[in-house]
Amino acid sequence: MIQDSLRKTEKGLKLKTTKVDDKNERISKKINNDVPKINDIVEKSKAEMIANFEVDEPKKNKIQFLFKLLFLFALCLFLAIDFVIEVFYPVPKYQSLNYVQRSNVMFAFFTTQSNFIVIGLLIYSIFKFKIKNKLPEFKARLAITVYITIAMVVFWIGIATGGDYSEWKWYHWISAVMLHTIIPIVMIVYFLYTSGEQIYNIKKHHTYGLILILVYPLIYIIVMMIRGYLFHRTYLNIINSGEIYSGPPMSTWFPYYFFNYYSFNIGLLVLFILLIVAFGCGLQYLFIYLNNKYYKYLHNEEGKIIIRNQRWYNRKFIKTLKIKKTNK
Numbered sequence: 001m002i003q004d005s006l007r008k009t010e011k012g013l014k015l016k017t018t019k020v021d022d023k024n025e026r027i028s029k030k031i032n033n034d035v036p037k038i039n040d041i042v043e044k045s046k047a048e049m050i051a052n053f054e055v056d057e058p059k060k061n062k063i064q065f066l067f068k069l070l071f072l073f074a075l076c077l078f079l080a081i082d083f084v085i086e087v088f089y090p091v092p093k094y095q096s097l098n099y100v101q102r103s104n105v106m107f108a109f110f111t112t113q114s115n116f117i118v119i120g121l122l123i124y125s126i127f128k129f130k131i132k133n134k135l136p137e138f139k140a141r142l143a144i145t146v147y148i149t150i151a152m153v154v155f156w157i158g159i160a161t162g163g164d165y166s167e168w169k170w171y172h173w174i175s176a177v178m179l180h181t182i183i184p185i186v187m188i189v190y191f192l193y194t195s196g197e198q199i200y201n202i203k204k205h206h207t208y209g210l211i212l213i214l215v216y217p218l219i220y221i222i223v224m225m226i227r228g229y230l231f232h233r234t235y236l237n238i239i240n241s242g243e244i245y246s247g248p249p250m251s252t253w254f255p256y257y258f259f260n261y262y263s264f265n266i267g268l269l270v271l272f273i274l275l276i277v278a279f280g281c282g283l284q285y286l287f288i289y290l291n292n293k294y295y296k297y298l299h300n301e302e303g304k305i306i307i308r309n310q311r312w313y314n315r316k317f318i319k320t321l322k323i324k325k326t327n328k
Helices: 002-088 099-108 110-132 138-160 170-193 202-241 266-297 308-327
Strands: none
Touching: 002 099, 002 110, 002 170, 099 110, 110 138, 110 170, 110 202, 138 170, 138 202, 138 266, 170 266, 202 266
């Protein structure tokens, strides 16, 4: 009886095993049959999304181009209005100057020069990208971003340390915020947005790029020193002789008070110039670091660059799959 019971049990186990195997085989067949269908659905979804994206892309590019043109036109209009205000409606200390002298004072400021350079670069960039699908050289974008950032930081440090702005009217403050905050931020955002196209070699930057970018600020400082010296030599004798002086006020001989080495401590002047140079060097390495970091972010694990359109597509497609899975 025991043997008969064992045989029945063994037979029952074999039947159950056979049923399980049959069930697994059916499930396996079903999966094998469903996988191609799923792959077809996925590929079809991809194709549809890519097709829709390619159809919409020219229209989107045209809208973006027109928007950029409108934005640049607004910035150019602001610079034109600011020029008119500075020349025809200046602060009281500049009202004794003629129009040419007021223009001379305006363009003696590093801020004015760097803002015009920024607008010039943005105009050049938008048309170069539209026509040749290329961006300006990385070093040019890096240099101009450094210049405008220096102008922004130095100005707001001057505000914080108690500069004399009592004669300013409301439109002078609007101008100051635009020139020293809005446009610099626009340039920084533009630089970061266009970064990541390539790794920039920091070691090579040590050899020539670092000094090359600092050439313009150093030339600016030298030229402003010479300009102040020429004003001082030309007009100081007239002032000392007691004659009626109709030239530019002494406060305009140098664009910044710390450049006036006749009244400012030479040691502090040298220290300030060294700080500006050090700050400019630090900004270069900061922006290069951000560029290289973003470059790595834009690459996949295989080392290939994922273009921005692909990144948009990947995000949208993955999100779509997650929504479908959740709905199930």
